[in-house]
Amino acid sequence: MSTTRPMRVGIVGAGVMAEAMIAGLLANHAVTPDLLAASHPRRERREVLAERHGIRSVEANRDALGDAEIVVLAVKPQMLARVMRDLRGLLSPDQVVLSIVAGATIRTLVDGLGHDAVIRAMPNTPSQIRRGMTVWSPSSACTEHQRDMARAALRSLGEEREVADESFVAMATALSGTGPTYLFAVMEALIDAGVHLGFPRELAHDLVVATLVGSAEYAQQSDLHPAQLRNAVTSPGGTSAAAIYELEKGRIRTVFSDAVWAAHRRTLELGQRLEAEVDRSAGDPDGDGS
Numbered sequence: 001m002s003t004t005r006p007m008r009v010g011i012v013g014a015g016v017m018a019e020a021m022i023a024g025l026l027a028n029h030a031v032t033p034d035l036l037a038a039s040h041p042r043r044e045r046r047e048v049l050a051e052r053h054g055i056r057s058v059e060a061n062r063d064a065l066g067d068a069e070i071v072v073l074a075v076k077p078q079m080l081a082r083v084m085r086d087l088r089g090l091l092s093p094d095q096v097v098l099s100i101v102a103g104a105t106i107r108t109l110v111d112g113l114g115h116d117a118v119i120r121a122m123p124n125t126p127s128q129i130r131r132g133m134t135v136w137s138p139s140s141a142c143t144e145h146q147r148d149m150a151r152a153a154l155r156s157l158g159e160e161r162e163v164a165d166e167s168f169v170a171m172a173t174a175l176s177g178t179g180p181t182y183l184f185a186v187m188e189a190l191i192d193a194g195v196h197l198g199f200p201r202e203l204a205h206d207l208v209v210a211t212l213v214g215s216a217e218y219a220q221q222s223d224l225h226p227a228q229l230r231n232a233v234t235s236p237g238g239t240s241a242a243a244i245y246e247l248e249k250g251r252i253r254t255v256f257s258d259a260v261w262a263a264h265r266r267t268l269e270l271g272q273r274l275e276a277e278v279d280r281s282a283g284d285p286d287g288d289g290s
């Protein structure tokens with residue numbers, strides 16, 4: 001991490017992902033509790049956050065901005081236009097906004113907030129145990145220091161990769177962002193297959209999860225491509241060869257490819273819908289439909 005002093009962080013929409021970031025930031029000493037403010041509309045949630053993490057929790061989103069150097073937007077996509085309308089005009093030029101809202105493009109964020117320094121990021125669910133993968137892209141207005149702060153904030157969730165081309169963030173939404181869904185489905189299918197074979201469900205679960213974790217870590221530590229690792233365990237006339245024949249007959253590669261493309265198309269649709277909402281909002285700044 002190239003930022004050495006703790007950052008001042010404001011979080012808007014302190015739900016599941018935001019809390020993972022709060023815990024990670026505090027554990028990494030990237031921020032101290034007194035320098036972290038998070039907004040949430042519900043009082044019980046604000047009390048939980050303050051009690052668990054010792055941070056300042058506030059009701060109004062605008063109060064989370066304060067003197068924050070980096071403002072994290074972590075609301076659900078359907079709340080984004082409304083939240084950005086509330087924050088519009090309140091950000092100072094030296095503040096940077098880091099959005100993890102699925103589908104929200106840099107253009108949507110810049111137009112919706114009326115602010116140039118924004119970052120679009122896409123984390124994934126393992127962020128909750130700080131083993132996530134986030135792909136992120138800054139707007140051209142972001143300074144080196146602002147990118148360093150974003151990097152430090154995202155490292156609180158696990159690994160991160162900065163990309164210059166924003167379209168890679170949309171692609172990552174389909175690959176690493178949605179990725180845990182594909183792997184949970186694979187786990188589920190293998191556990192069911194184990195039960196079909198005759199294993200008690202709990203034992204099948206433990207065998208499958210340990211095999212996936214071990215294989216993932218092995219692939220990560222190895223210099224070899226997964227195809228080489230697989231070839232190494234595919235003996236002539238053996239069990240792997242018999243199993244792979246069935247996987248290929250079931251179109252496993254094209255099924256995964258179709259799934260990733262479907263998730264990508266959905267990401268782009270979501271992005272277009274959010275852009276249209278922000279455009280409508282710009283024509284109705286009070287949000288009163290007049």
Ligand SMILES: NC(=O)c1ccc[n+]([C@@H]2O[C@H](COP(=O)([O-])OP(=O)(O)OC[C@H]3O[C@@H](n4cnc5c(N)ncnc54)[C@H](OP(=O)(O)O)[C@@H]3O)[C@@H](O)[C@H]2O)c1
Pocket residue numbers: 012013014015016017018039040041042061074075076077079083100101102122123124125126177
């Ligand atoms: N979960 C993931 O693995 C994941 C991965 C990548 C990206 N993301 C993105 O991260 C964002 C947050 O996801 P999440 O899973 O953390 O969702 P979440 O737990 O629902 O967090 C959103 C929070 O915002 C609160 N909220 C509702 N209205 C608000 C308002 N007007 N102002 C401020 N806060 C408000 C919600 O309160 P209530 O609980 O009362 O509704 C909720 O606690 C989403 O945009 C999602 O696309 C999530």
